[in-house]
Amino acid sequence: MSEISRRKFMMTAIASTMGSVLLKGCLGNPPEPGNQGNSNTQSIAIPKANIPPEQMPEVKTVKIGFIGQTDAAPLIIAKEKGYFAKWGLDVTLQKQPSWAVIRDKLELGPAAGGLESAMVLTPMPYLMAMGLVTKGNAKIPMMMPLRLNVGGQGISVANTLKDTGVKLDTSVLKGKVSEAKLSGKQLRFAHTFKGGTSDMMLRYWLAAGGIDPDNDVITQIVPGAQLVTSMQTGDIQGFCVGDPWHLRAINQKVGYTALVTGEMWKDHPEKALSFRGDWALQHPKTTIAILKAVIEAQQWCDKMEHRQEMAQILSRDEYAKIPVPDIIDRLQGKINYGDSRPVVENSPNVMRYWEKGTASFPYKSHDLWFLLENERWGNIPKNTDLTKLISEVNGATLWRQAAQQMGVSAAEIPVGDSRGVEVFFDGVTFDPEKPQEYLKSLKIKRT
Amino acid sequence: MTVDYKRGKKNQDSLVESITNYVKKQAPNWIPPILAIVGFLLIWQLFTLSPESTLPGPIKVFQESYYKIFWPFAYPDREGTAKGLFWQIFASLQRVAVGYTFAGIVGIVLGIIIGLNPLLFKAFDPLFQLLRTIPPLAWLPIALAAIKQSEPSAIFVIFITSLWPILLNTIVGVQQIPRDYKNVASVLQLSQQEYFVNIVFPASVPYIFTGLRIGIGLAWLAIVAAEMITGGVGIGYFMFDAYNVGRTSDIIVALVYVGVVGLLLDRLMSFIASKVVPEEQK
Numbered sequence: 001m002s003e004i005s006r007r008k009f010m011m012t013a014i015a016s017t018m019g020s021v022l023l024k025g026c027l028g029n030p031p032e033p034g035n036q037g038n039s040n041t042q043s044i045a046i047p048k049a050n051i052p053p054e055q056m057p058e059v060k061t062v063k064i065g066f067i068g069q070t071d072a073a074p075l076i077i078a079k080e081k082g083y084f085a086k087w088g089l090d091v092t093l094q095k096q097p098s099w100a101v102i103r104d105k106l107e108l109g110p111a112a113g114g115l116e117s118a119m120v121l122t123p124m125p126y127l128m129a130m131g132l133v134t135k136g137n138a139k140i141p142m143m144m145p146l147r148l149n150v151g152g153q154g155i156s157v158a159n160t161l162k163d164t165g166v167k168l169d170t171s172v173l174k175g176k177v178s179e180a181k182l183s184g185k186q187l188r189f190a191h192t193f194k195g196g197t198s199d200m201m202l203r204y205w206l207a208a209g210g211i212d213p214d215n216d217v218i219t220q221i222v223p224g225a226q227l228v229t230s231m232q233t234g235d236i237q238g239f240c241v242g243d244p245w246h247l248r249a250i251n252q253k254v255g256y257t258a259l260v261t262g263e264m265w266k267d268h269p270e271k272a273l274s275f276r277g278d279w280a281l282q283h284p285k286t287t288i289a290i291l292k293a294v295i296e297a298q299q300w301c302d303k304m305e306h307r308q309e310m311a312q313i314l315s316r317d318e319y320a321k322i323p324v325p326d327i328i329d330r331l332q333g334k335i336n337y338g339d340s341r342p343v344v345e346n347s348p349n350v351m352r353y354w355e356k357g358t359a360s361f362p363y364k365s366h367d368l369w370f371l372l373e374n375e376r377w378g379n380i381p382k383n384t385d386l387t388k389l390i391s392e393v394n395g396a397t398l399w400r401q402a403a404q405q406m407g408v409s410a411a412e413i414p415v416g417d418s419r420g421v422e423v424f425f426d427g428v429t430f431d432p433e434k435p436q437e438y439l440k441s442l443k444i445k446r447t
Numbered sequence: 448m449t450v451d452y453k454r455g456k457k458n459q460d461s462l463v464e465s466i467t468n469y470v471k472k473q474a475p476n477w478i479p480p481i482l483a484i485v486g487f488l489l490i491w492q493l494f495t496l497s498p499e500s501t502l503p504g505p506i507k508v509f510q511e512s513y514y515k516i517f518w519p520f521a522y523p524d525r526e527g528t529a530k531g532l533f534w535q536i537f538a539s540l541q542r543v544a545v546g547y548t549f550a551g552i553v554g555i556v557l558g559i560i561i562g563l564n565p566l567l568f569k570a571f572d573p574l575f576q577l578l579r580t581i582p583p584l585a586w587l588p589i590a591l592a593a594i595k596q597s598e599p600s601a602i603f604v605i606f607i608t609s610l611w612p613i614l615l616n617t618i619v620g621v622q623q624i625p626r627d628y629k630n631v632a633s634v635l636q637l638s639q640q641e642y643f644v645n646i647v648f649p650a651s652v653p654y655i656f657t658g659l660r661i662g663i664g665l666a667w668l669a670i671v672a673a674e675m676i677t678g679g680v681g682i683g684y685f686m687f688d689a690y691n692v693g694r695t696s697d698i699i700v701a702l703v704y705v706g707v708v709g710l711l712l713d714r715l716m717s718f719i720a721s722k723v724v725p726e727e728q729k
Contacts, residue, residue, distance in 0.1 A: 007462065007465040010462055028518070029521045030521055092526070094527075095527050095678075096678060097676075108595055108596065112596065224691065225690055248693070316525075318529035321688065321692045322692055
């Protein structure tokens with residue numbers, strides 16, 4: 001003790017004690033408040049399903065990409081509630097930063113470090129199969145056997161246009177549109193992916209009121225995070241996207257919700273689950289097992305009493321990472337438009353995931369609508385054989401097999417592949433049996 | 448600490464007196480920086496007092512990101528940005544380690560070869576001067592297009608960013624070996640290997656280490672930017688994800704962590720340099 005000064009020893013002892021106490025307090029996981037995600041939500045393990053040997057998946061581990069928004073709920077719930085495990089799968093959900101990256105990773109494929117399956121916008125697999133959005137115009141074989149959700153999107157408009165009172169009918173905007181055009185700075189509207197669902201819905205909305213989305217205004221891609229900021233700086237005057245951006249725009253007093261997309265087209269298809277076609281061909285049983293798990297999750301998500309818990313799981317950092325208050329309202333059907341309209345409770349246009357099978361079944365008529373709209377705006381060459389394309393990419397057969405194997409009641413398995421005639425808010429009808437007539441009936445188009 | 452030994456019998460000071468003496472002596476070194484930091488925090492808080500301010504003040508950052516600040520080791524088993532900040536930084540450091548090591552090896556070896564050979568230097572110098580001004584993020588789209596996968600592309604961006612200071616400083620270091628040294632080598636008829644090990648390398652080591660130190664700083668800068676595009680686990684992607692969902696407080700906490708780690712890396716490099724570089728060269 002005489003060699004080492006007593007003070008030095010005490011200082012070292014105090015420092016190391018304090019250090020270890022500090023570290024111990026900082027190690028491990030913090031206490032779980034509601035917002036951080038409650039790990040006790042699945043204390044009851046779901047028993048594994050009795051899978052007959054001919055239905056056993058070929059592989060157990062699968063990677064599925066997704067975008068952090070409420071549309072991804074079926075995938076997230078299937079993982080968190082143990083449905084994937086129930087059907088013999090070990091699925092890793094990989095959050096992707098944008099639709100462009102999902103397209104890139106599906107292009108790469110699982111062998112080259114990409115993905116074998118991902119959440120997509122319904123038109124995306126078609127655009128990839130035709131080689132229209134891929135590097136070097138390579139045609140990627142794709143398969144889309146399930147719709148993840150219907151409805152639940154919205155169109156927000158900047159407060160600078162609030163005096164026009166534009167909602168569903170965009171003809172009231174014509175004055176401002178021509179004003180802007182004359183001044184040299186056209187009005188701009190944003191969506192999330194060229195040829196995707198929000199692009200098509202936005203264009204339909206504008207064109208229905210007589211505004212040409214390419215010549216009268218500018219439609220462009222703006223990433224989700226920048227939508228509200230761009231609206232604030234006046235760079236865009238409107239956007240079409242999912243949640244929570246519309247409530248953000250209202251809360252930050254930059255815009256209001258002109259409409260929720262269900263008002264334009266009731267229960268319109270939105271996101272879908274897609275697979276690399278070659279992978280799905282080699283692993284059909286795995287694909288069907290994934291579908292079964294997601295279908296069960298969709299049935300769970302559709303029940304309103306589960307939506308609170310669903311929002312809490314979605315709010316976790318590795319998923320949507322959005323605070324529960326920002327998403328819970330619209331998930332439960334409560335819509336605040338941010339203008340003079342009263343707040344709507346129990347809206348019929350709430351996002352749905354199952355709706356007795358009709359929200360989950362990949363109707364070929366819906367794929368056809370998106371392809372026709374893409375043709376309308378010149379994204380797809382005019383005389384493409386759409387029927388052939390749909391038969392290659394649409395995976396309705398796999399959906400039916402999955403539904404039958406897991407015992408979905410016959411009432412909830414759609415009889416045909418078409419949802420029949422669709423009617424839009426402006427009175428236009430779409431008969432899937434007469435696609436060219438539909439195209440002819442549209443006034444503004446590029447073809 | 449050893450000053451007290453020289454003062455003789457003061458080992459028997461009471462503990463409190465020793466601590467007070469120590470603090471009193473070190474105070475002039477600590478108090479000004481502490482005051483500056485406190486002042487900075489006060490000004491920051493003042494600027495963001497208004498409720499309409501989009502930037503959170505230090506108090507709000509503390510409140511909102513409480514869990515991120517105090518539990519850096521949390522959730523190692525969860526995916527993506529749910530992991531604590533330590534794991535995010537660890538993932539980024541791993542990428543930096545790989546890219547930087549490659550850059551170090553290639554930079555030093557290539558630098559010595561080109562530095563020793565005036566013809567090679569004349570040939571490559573204009574090319575290097577052009578390439579080194581390209582900002583690291585500008586390399587990312589090319590890397591992604593060529594390599595297609597995000598992880599190797601991010602590592603390539605680190606490599607190409609930290610390569611230039613190491614390479615160019617090594618070249619300079621080799622070129623500035625005084626004529627006298629070379630004359631001594633020819634007088635003593637040293638073999639190529641002896642010349643290299645005993646003269647070239649020790650003479651250029653200080654320059655090499657300057658290059659390495661600059662390189663590590665640039666590499667850390669580049670990884671944060673590269674990760675914003677590539678995604679996954681990493682401090683850069685964590686900041687970009689926080690921006691996407693509007694959690695500005697998380698961005699600020701991550702910024703502080705990035706700064707601290709950058710500082711530690713720099714100090715580590717200079718510590719290694721102080722051990723390797725010969726005393727009389729400093």
